Amino acid sequence: MKRVGEVMEEYGTRYMLRPVHGGCEWEVLRENIRPATTADQLSAALAERNANSSQGASAWG
Known part of the structure; x- marks a missing residue:
């Protein structure tokens, strides 16, 4: 699994x-x-954005 993170x-x-x-x-x-x-x-940012959009309310109401 590829993940992007900051070293803590x-x-x-x-x-x-x-x-x-x-x-x-x-x-x-x-x-x-x-x-x-x-x-x-960029790939991690896109995956995060896609995950957030699928959790929110539909734009079509």
Whole structure:
């Protein structure tokens, strides 16, 4: 699973990350993370926007 997050803390070989706009943190091993590319950031932003739009009220009332 690809996720984009901000590093909150480092514990030896593990990092605690959280979603860019807040939410629950998750733990990742050092070998499983890398800096996010622009494409990664855009993809995560689009996925978040799509998830938010499906939870809201319909525009068609």
